Each structure stands twice: as structure tokens, then as C-alpha cells.
């Protein structure tokens with residue numbers, strides 16, 4: 001019978017080996033590069049050790065549940081929560097109930113258990129455990145060039161035809177619009193971001209606490225990915241931020257608007273951040289901008305700024321344990337702020 005307990009520093013090699021067996025050599029290499037930052041340096045770790053549970057059989061590690069602790073705002077309270085991330089069971093031991101025990105152990109130890117971007121097997125397991133399925137997080141795309149609407153499944157002549165027909169329309173929505181406030185590039189989040197969170201955070205029903213410590217760790221310090229970060233200011237008062245990066249995908253170049261934050265009632269402010277991102281995406285020669293936004297207010301502003309909602313693949317499950325939530329809490333997520341920058345989805 002397997003025993004479940006917490007990760008210890010001398011487990012690192014055994015976990016590495018298991019990771020390679022379950023996810024393959026490339027993923028294991030990428031995991032090694034991220035590991036120290038992702039698990040050991042997380043400023044929200046409740047203790048000195050990473051929040052990882054292991055399933056052991058004698059000296060052998062046969063399963064893990066690795067998580068990302070965060071502070072989560074839930075209505076008028078703030079609780080300890082964690083994103084479930086790299087969960088795995090040794091191939092020969094899968095489908096024997098170990099995953100379920102790992103999921104339950106994690107859940108019993110956190111104020112809220114959160115999952116984003118699930119694999120087919122973990123999605124099924126969440127369903128089997130009847131955890132609330134609150135996703136997927138809506139995906140929004142803004143086309144910038146004629147290549148934006150291409151689909152690999154369509155034959156080339158069809159792609160060319162669609163590009164030609166939609167071009168005038170793409171030109172109209174992608175045209176440059178004036179910025180209505182000051183936008184500054186930044187390299188660090190200073191204390192004014194914590195003040196912004198304290199001021200605006202209470203407007204969200206559910207959101208990860210985006211204070212300066214968390215933001216620096218999440219967007220400035222990662223060793224494996226580099227972000228561009230801008231701050232929105234009016235008369236030197238901080239009004240929000242945007243985090244983005246440009247990536248090459250098989251279908252073309254994409255600007256990912258990974259995270260953003262502003263008062264959801266400050267439509268002009270958020271629009272300014274979106275317009276800045278448009279300019280940056282055009283300068284980087286991107287065919288489109290892609291973002292994920294759970295909050296209804298942000299989504300409305302995005303749609304008024306030329307974004308379209310498309311099918312989302314970002315599954316999302318959340319289970320609040322530390323505070324009592326009212327009936328229907330998981331059915332209305334319009335006031336929740338979740339983006340691609342949450343959890344470790346953007347790797």
C-alpha cells in the first residue's frame with residue numbers, strides 16, 4: 001500500500017526520474033529548468049518546503065501532486081489556496097486509485113484547490129470526484145492581419161479566400177487607436193502594485209492576490225520565459241498593468257496577453273492597456289492577440305475593442321474549502337478574475 005507524505009529535499013532525483021517516465025525527456029528537461037523558481041522560491045509557500053505531496057512505496061516514489069500556493073480572494077475574505085500543477089502516477093500504477101488519494105490529500109490540506117488547463121485524465125478525475133467545473137476560461141482573439149483567420153484544417157485555397165474576404169474588416173478593427181492615459185514599461189513591480197491590489201482586489205468575487213511580491217516572482221523572475229510588462233498611470237497614480245509576450249506558433253505569430261489588471265469599472269483605463277498591446281503586437285509583426293478572461297466586465301471591454309470569443313481549451317475547476325460559499329457560487333463566475341497568467345499555464 002502506498003504512503004502519501006510531503007516532499008523532502010532528498011526526493012528531488014526520484015521525482016525527476018518519475019517525471020521523465022510520465023511526461024517524457026523534453027518535458028522533464030523543461031521542468032528541471034523551472035523547478036527551483038516554481039516550487040522553492042514561490043513567496044506564498046506556507047513553509048520552507050515546496051507544497052508537493054508524494055506517493056511512496058518503500059523507497060520508491062510512484063506518484064506526485066505538485067502545487068503552486070497562492071493567496072486567494074474569495075468575496076470579502078482572503079484564504080490560502082493552491083493551483084494543482086504537475087500531478088503524475090507511475091505508468092504501471094495508473095488507474096488503481098492512487099491519483100484519487102493524491103487529489104484528496106492535497107484538497108484536505110488547502111483552503112481552496114484550483115486546477116487550470118487540465119489533461120484529459122485529470123479532467124476526468126476531477127469530474128469523478130465531483131469537484132465544481134467552472135470553466136473553461138473564455139478565450140478571446142483579436143485579428144491583426146489577414147493570416148489571423150487561417151486554419152490548418154482548411155485547404156490553402158479556402159484559407160486564401162477567407163483571408164481575402166475578411167481583409168477589409170480586419171483592417172478596420174486592427175487600426176491604431178489613441179491611448180487615453182500614460183503607459184510605462186517596467187522591469188519590477190513596486191509597492192504601488194500592492195496598493196493597487198488592496199484598492200481594487202475587493203471588486204472581484206474570486207481572484208489570486210496580485211501583490212508586488214507575487215507579481216515579481218510570477219512575471220519578473222521566471223528563468224524559462226521573458227515577459228514585457230507595462231503599467232497604466234494617470235497623474236502618476238497607478239491604474240493597472242498588462243503582461244504579454246510574442247510567440248511563434250505553427251499557424252503564425254501570436255501576441256499572448258498573459259495577464260492584466262485594472263479596476264473592472266475603469267473601462268477607459270483597461271482599453272488603454274489593450275490599445276498599447278495592439279501597438280506592441282503590430283510592431284512585433286503578430287497576426288493576432290490572444291487572451292483568456294473569466295471576468296465579464298473585462299470581456300465586454302475586449303469585445304468592444306475588436307476581440308472575438310473563440311472556443312477555449314483552458315479547463316478550470318475550483319473548490320473552496322476554508323470559507324462557506326452560498327448556493328450558486330460556482331455557477332456565476334462573471335466576477336472572477338482568471339487569466340492565462342494564473343497557475344503555470346503559460347510555460
Ligand SMILES: CC(C)(COP(=O)(O)OP(=O)(O)OC[C@H]1O[C@@H](n2cnc3c(N)ncnc32)[C@H](O)[C@@H]1OP(=O)(O)O)[C@@H](O)C(=O)NCCC(=O)NCCS
Pocket residue numbers: 022085086087088089090093094095096097098099100101117118119120121122124125128
Ligand atoms: C492523472 C493521473 C495522475 C491520475 O492518476 P491515477 O492513479 O491513474 O488515477 P485514479 O486511478 O485514482 O483515478 C482514476 C480516474 O481518473 C480518470 N482517469 C485516469 N486516467 C485516465 C485516462 N488515461 N483516461 C481517462 N480517464 C482517466 C478516470 O476518471 C478514472 O476513473 P476510472 O478508473 O473509474 O475510470 C494519472 O493518470 C497520470 O499520471 N496521467 C499522466 C500525467 C497527466 O496527465 N497528468 C495531469 C497533468 S494536468
